[in-house]
Amino acid sequence: MNEIVLAVEGVHTFIGRHHILQGVSFEATADNVTVLIGRNGAGKSTALRSIIGLLPTSEGRILHRGREIHKKKPYQIAREGIGFVPEHMGIFSNLTVEENMRVAMLVEDAATAHRLERTLAMFGDLRKFWTAKAGNLSGGQKQMLAIARAIVNDTSLLLVDEPSKGLAPIIIESLIDAINQIKEHSVVVLVEQNFHLASSVGDQYYILDDGTVVQKGVMEGLAGNQELKSRYLGISKAENPFGNEQ
Amino acid sequence: MNNDKIAMALKPAGHWERHLPLAIGMGLFLLPLLGIPVKTYLTLTIAGLAMGMLLFLVASGVSIIFGLMDVINFAHGALFTWGAYVGFSIFRLLNKWVDAESVLQNVGAFTIAVVAAMVVVAFLGVVLERVIVRRVYGSHLFQILITFGSTIVLVELIRVLWGPNDEVMPVPLRFQGNWDVMDVIVLRYPIVCILMGLAVYALIQLVLKRTKLGTIVRAGVEDLDMVQAMGHNIFLLLTGVFAVGAALAALGGLAMAMFTLQVYPDMGSTYLLFAFIVVIIGGLGSVTGSLVGALIVGLAYNYVAYLIPWAAAGVNILIMIVILLIRPTGLFPVGK
Amino acid sequence: MTTPTPVQIFRSEERRERYITGSFFLKIGLLALFILVPFLFPSFKSVDLAMKVILFATLVASFDILLGYTGILSFGHGMFFGIGAYSVAFLMGKYGSPSYVNLLFGVLIAAVIASFIALFISFLSLRVKAIFFAMITLAIAELAIVLATKLTGLTGGEDGISISMPGVFSVSFTLGKFAGVEITGRTVTYYLILLSCSALFLTMLRFTHSPLGRVLQAIRDNEARAEALGYKTFIFQSIAITFGCVMAAITGGLYAMWVGYVNPESSLGVMTIMLDVLLMVIIGGMGTLYGGIIGAGFVKVTQTFLPDLQDLAMTLFPQAEFMHHIFERWLLLFGILFILVVIFFPKGVMGSIRDYMARRSR
Numbered sequence: 001m002n003e004i005v006l007a008v009e010g011v012h013t014f015i016g017r018h019h020i021l022q023g024v025s026f027e028a029t030a031d032n033v034t035v036l037i038g039r040n041g042a043g044k045s046t047a048l049r050s051i052i053g054l055l056p057t058s059e060g061r062i063l064h065r066g067r068e069i070h071k072k073k074p075y076q077i078a079r080e081g082i083g084f085v086p087e088h089m090g091i092f093s094n095l096t097v098e099e100n101m102r103v104a105m106l107v108e109d110a111a112t113a114h115r116l117e118r119t120l121a122m123f124g125d126l127r128k129f130w131t132a133k134a135g136n137l138s139g140g141q142k143q144m145l146a147i148a149r150a151i152v153n154d155t156s157l158l159l160v161d162e163p164s165k166g167l168a169p170i171i172i173e174s175l176i177d178a179i180n181q182i183k184e185h186s187v188v189v190l191v192e193q194n195f196h197l198a199s200s201v202g203d204q205y206y207i208l209d210d211g212t213v214v215q216k217g218v219m220e221g222l223a224g225n226q227e228l229k230s231r232y233l234g235i236s237k238a239e240n241p242f243g244n245e246q
Numbered sequence: 247m248n249n250d251k252i253a254m255a256l257k258p259a260g261h262w263e264r265h266l267p268l269a270i271g272m273g274l275f276l277l278p279l280l281g282i283p284v285k286t287y288l289t290l291t292i293a294g295l296a297m298g299m300l301l302f303l304v305a306s307g308v309s310i311i312f313g314l315m316d317v318i319n320f321a322h323g324a325l326f327t328w329g330a331y332v333g334f335s336i337f338r339l340l341n342k343w344v345d346a347e348s349v350l351q352n353v354g355a356f357t358i359a360v361v362a363a364m365v366v367v368a369f370l371g372v373v374l375e376r377v378i379v380r381r382v383y384g385s386h387l388f389q390i391l392i393t394f395g396s397t398i399v400l401v402e403l404i405r406v407l408w409g410p411n412d413e414v415m416p417v418p419l420r421f422q423g424n425w426d427v428m429d430v431i432v433l434r435y436p437i438v439c440i441l442m443g444l445a446v447y448a449l450i451q452l453v454l455k456r457t458k459l460g461t462i463v464r465a466g467v468e469d470l471d472m473v474q475a476m477g478h479n480i481f482l483l484l485t486g487v488f489a490v491g492a493a494l495a496a497l498g499g500l501a502m503a504m505f506t507l508q509v510y511p512d513m514g515s516t517y518l519l520f521a522f523i524v525v526i527i528g529g530l531g532s533v534t535g536s537l538v539g540a541l542i543v544g545l546a547y548n549y550v551a552y553l554i555p556w557a558a559a560g561v562n563i564l565i566m567i568v569i570l571l572i573r574p575t576g577l578f579p580v581g582k
Numbered sequence: 583m584t585t586p587t588p589v590q591i592f593r594s595e596e597r598r599e600r601y602i603t604g605s606f607f608l609k610i611g612l613l614a615l616f617i618l619v620p621f622l623f624p625s626f627k628s629v630d631l632a633m634k635v636i637l638f639a640t641l642v643a644s645f646d647i648l649l650g651y652t653g654i655l656s657f658g659h660g661m662f663f664g665i666g667a668y669s670v671a672f673l674m675g676k677y678g679s680p681s682y683v684n685l686l687f688g689v690l691i692a693a694v695i696a697s698f699i700a701l702f703i704s705f706l707s708l709r710v711k712a713i714f715f716a717m718i719t720l721a722i723a724e725l726a727i728v729l730a731t732k733l734t735g736l737t738g739g740e741d742g743i744s745i746s747m748p749g750v751f752s753v754s755f756t757l758g759k760f761a762g763v764e765i766t767g768r769t770v771t772y773y774l775i776l777l778s779c780s781a782l783f784l785t786m787l788r789f790t791h792s793p794l795g796r797v798l799q800a801i802r803d804n805e806a807r808a809e810a811l812g813y814k815t816f817i818f819q820s821i822a823i824t825f826g827c828v829m830a831a832i833t834g835g836l837y838a839m840w841v842g843y844v845n846p847e848s849s850l851g852v853m854t855i856m857l858d859v860l861l862m863v864i865i866g867g868m869g870t871l872y873g874g875i876i877g878a879g880f881v882k883v884t885q886t887f888l889p890d891l892q893d894l895a896m897t898l899f900p901q902a903e904f905m906h907h908i909f910e911r912w913l914l915l916f917g918i919l920f921i922l923v924v925i926f927f928p929k930g931v932m933g934s935i936r937d938y939m940a941r942r943s944r
Contacts, residue, residue: 052475078477090472092465103465106477318713386713392924398917522717563721
């Protein structure tokens with residue numbers, strides 16, 4: 001059995017008066033990509049933001065490598081080696097690509113330099129536009145930058161929120177490549193609505209609906225399960241706008 | 247939001263927008279030449295630039311604090327006043343040095359006063375931020391109310407500690423007087439102010455653009471949550487920025503007191519108003535915007551004070567209104 | 583007649599209930615108290631205190647329309663109050679003479695001027711963030727004070743303008759004794775102002791309970807959503823601001839009638855009027871018009887009896903010099919009180935009571 005890197009136990013989160021997460025529990029294990037899928041408003045982004053500490057939890061626990069983190073501040077959680085790529089990418093438009101990366105790098109030592117090299121090798125465009133303002137990058141490049149920032153430190157757990165949003169299919173393919181490379185070093189928890197991306201990189205899945213986990217299992221099992229897909233993901237057999245279902 | 251719709255409708259296309267600050271600057275600089283004799287014009291310009299620089303000191307703090315922390319700090323004026331009063335006491339204490347002929351002693355007294363003022367007020371700023379402002383993050387309304395209340399408390403404390411009367415501000419001898427340059431009388435102190443302001447501006451830009459800390463601050467102005475999620479302790483950052491903003495206000499207050507030769511408990515409110523006008527004109531979160539805005543306000547005030555005395559107070563409000571109508575985000579908006 | 587809609591049924595039930603709940607009797611009782619003050623506490627100080635409470639309660643309620651119901655903080659409210667006061671002063675004193683007609687005109691002109699300025703301000707400032715609106719109103723208010731002080735020829739400068747009331751309201755008028763108390767012009771003025779303020783207050787209540795008022799609350803709670811629902815938020819906000827400012831101006835006119843003297847410091851002053859209003863609205867509770875009564879009562883009573891408090895402190899602690907200094911600077915204490923209330927009781931007295939009642943009924 002693989003080590004449980006992240007354990008979310010019975011977490012409730014409110015946003016204002018709205019009870020978004022109503023008892024969410026899931027686990028992410030080492031050498032695995034865990035995917036959270038579900039419809040809009042199910043609470044997937046809220047789950048990630050609760051893990052990184054940007055939203056306070058009112059009930060339940062979140063453990064990273066057995067240590068409780070749900071009461072910690074976001075910067076403390078990040079320093080434990082948890083990287084976060086938010087839904088809106090969160091890149092600093094007025095700063096250059098280089099400056100974005102500098103803000104990301106918590107220490108500037110040989111190990112970090114090595115990781116930076118590795119990251120730039122993965123995302124060639126970032127090296128090309130190193131001194132350009134991040135706001136001038138294309139959507140796909142911004143997404144790459146957001147991911148690069150999150151993995152340049154010694155990241156053992158990477159949280160990624162809907163990276164495919166608004167991106168062209170060909171960019172999504174390079175995203176899949178990137179994530180497949182990343183999963184060799186880090187545990188990845190991915191929130192995705194794009195089923196093609198989810199099934200291409202995911203190992204296990206959890207389906208979120210109305211603030212709770214309603215289904216879980218191994219990714220291969222989900223691909224063929226049309227009933228689940230149409231019930232919780234809104235994917236009908238006829239729909240096939242991008243990518244291959246089978 | 248309605249603002250956006252109206253702003254978009256009035257937005258001019260492309261190019262001439264970028265030249266707007268320059269256009270205003272040139273207009274401001276050259277127009278008065280039409281109505282004012284050259285020598286007076288020079289004196290007024292220097293006075294205007296000096297006043298502008300001092301306003302810049304106060305406004306830059308407000309701009310960054312709002313840009314970074316999304317906190318509106320009405321107490322800035324009170325911090326400004328405290329700076330002036332601390333400097334006042336130091337000068338009183340070191341009156342031998344202040345009245346001496348020696349440049350060294352004068353500069354020494356000035357430096358000590360500046361350091362003391364900045365340290366004391368930075369400390370006040372830290373207390374203010376941690377004890378009071380921190381409780382109202384997220385609500386502009388309560389920030390305004392609570393910093394307004396804090397202003398009252400701080401100003402009343404001044405009255406308790408220093409008395410409620412206006413006092414004459416001592417100024418080191420060497421800072422007073424003037425130079426005679428080609429038949430034009432150039433007052434010394436305004437030049438000092440201008441140089442000081444430029445130095446502070448250069449220092450701030452250096453820190454913001456060349457240091458990691460500055461980069462983090464600039465990133466925070468765009469997305470503070472993200473900066474935190476990337477592992478930086480923003481609480482230290484915010485307190486630090488607040489303290490720096492307070493220290494700048496103190497410097498501005500001290501320098502302004504030396505400029506106007508008086509200290510009085512309410513001096514903060516007038517200049518706070520100016521500071522906000524500067525920030526509106528210049529754009530929130532932009533230090534360059536604060537500089538340009540401040541210079542515009544300083545110059546406008548001085549030119550109009552000469553031409554139409556009673557309109558001086560109102561002209562800057564007029565400029566602010568005009569800017570609000572054609573470019574609500576200010577001359578140098580920091581895109582969020 | 584068609585069958586009433588659920589909303590109509592709800593509203594008519596609510597209307598009926600309004601007159602039998604306990605709070606209704608409390609309100610009637612309060613009104614009765616104010617009516618009886620000249621007879622129960624006939625001293626000048628007491629009647630003056632009561633009148634100030636009534637006037638400020640109305641002013642604070644008008645401010646609450648902006649702050650509590652529309653969610654807009656304006657530092658210019660004192661200025662509108664001053665406009666009303668000066669308007670009456672001009673027509674009754676400097677540029678006219680005491681007469682009933684001038685009295686009425688003074689108030690009307692105040693209302694008209696106030697509405698123009700309010701509309702101008704709302705057009706200008708609703709385009710910017712809330713904090714800038716606050717600053718702008720502060721700037722304009724300060725400008726008004728400077729103008730009032732500097733343009734001595736026009737406004738009487740720092741010395742201000744004194745007025746006397748006409749006929750029935752004048753100081754020399756007397757109706758003889760009633761229930762052991764002399765009915766003077768002052769007493770008549772008291773009742774006039776009480777009546778007017780009650781009318782203003784009721785108007786404001788009707789405004790907030792009207793469909794217009796409800797839309798305002800929707801806008802306050804979630805502007806984007808209200809817009810999405812199709813309401814031109816800008817228009818509603820402008821109407822609310824104008825309404826509140828006009829109410830403030832009329833109240834200012836009434837104030838001038840009572841005090842008989844206007845000058846920049848006492849009628850327009852930010853540190854004097856505006857601060858008081860802010861303190862009262864915070865203590866009383868935002869978004870509850872009645873909070874104004876509580877806030878005004880508390881602040882005015884405290885201010886009136888503060889000198890006595892100071893004497894008390896002096897006798898209890900004769901050695902503490904520093905303490906004397908602190909007490910002398912009562913503004914300092916007010917400032918501290920203000921901060922404490924904002925931190926610990928942001929909802930004010932009324933707000934906390936309403937929360938408590940809501941929790942109890944659940």
